[in-house]
Amino acid sequence: MNKPLILVVEDDAAIRNLITTTLETHGYRYHAAPNGEAAILEAVSHNPDVVLLDLGxxxxxxxxxxxxxxxxxxxxxxxxxxxxxxxxxxxxLDAGADDYLTKPFSVEELLARLRVTLRRLNFMQNRTGSDMPIFVNGGLKIDYAAGCVFLNGSELHLTPIEYKLLCLLSHNVGKVLTHTFITREIWGSSWDNDVASLRVFMATLRKKIEKDTSAPQYIQTHIGVGYRMLKVE
Structure with a gap:
């Protein structure tokens, strides 16, 4: 079985070398690109499993x-x-990114985020059809088997993290899930900046499923504690 192929897009040579050395040490294959033009060419040519992308x-x-x-x-x-x-x-995230890691970062956190993304990718590629139920809550429908989400009949495009968050909340309707519980379930551990990342992902998720984000119908915030999916009649 081939090792996952990671495309590293980073113009800073020192950071690029740090990332690629870390990947190599942990058994990942990689290609590296120092700029956007090379990144697009590498993505088209090699179809990597995951892209690690610098914005600047x-x-x-x-x-x-x-x-x-x-x-x-x-x-x-x-x-x-x-x-x-x-x-x-x-x-x-709105443009289509699946996760966001802020510099400076630890290599342990980078590897943890990468493992979560690859697990999610593996699940999506190997799901086996209709062995999981469909969740319906008001106008929200989650087809767990297909990995699809619909709102009032229209399919939504969610990033893997948004989808995983929504599924986690839907499996616990009516229960308040703490920040620590959610971040451990989503990222596999609870890092210092994960609550901030969670807040951002919740904001983007709400923009996609809530008619009015100031008066949410589906996801309720419990300030300082966590989030809860409401049961919609």
Whole structure:
């Protein structure tokens, strides 16, 4: 069985070498690209399992690269960027990124995020049909077997993290799930900045499923505690 192939897109040579050395040490294959043009060529030519993408590239902004890749592929994209504002994260996630890691980062966290993404990818590629039920809550429908989400009959495009969050909440309707519980279920551990990342992902998820995000119908925030999916009659 081939080892996963990771495309590393990073213009800073020191950071690029750190990432590629880490990947090689842990048994991953990789290709590296120092700019956006090379990244797109590598993505088209080699169809990597996951893309690790810096946003601040010298020729093409990383968000534009995400949009270009999403025009023809759903390959997972994990952003690794020094841009730490929520608006930057939301822009990247809205464009189609699957996860967002802020610089400076630990290699342990990078590897954890990569493992989660690959597990989700493996599940989607190997799901076995109709052995799982369909969840319906008001106008929200989750087909667990197909990995699809519908709102009032229209299919929604969710990133793997958004989908996993929604499934986790749907399996616990009416229960308040704490930040720590959610981050451990989604990322496999609870890192210091995961609550901030969780807040961003919840914001992008709500934009897709809530008619009015200021008066949510499906996901309720419990300030300082966590989130709960409401049962919609």
């Amino acid at each position: 590239l010298p020729d093409i902004d990383g968000v534009e690269i995400i949009k270009k890749i999403r025009g023809w592929s759903n390959m997972p994209i994990i952003v690794i960027s020094a841009r730490s504002e929520d608006t930057d994260k939301i822009d990247a």
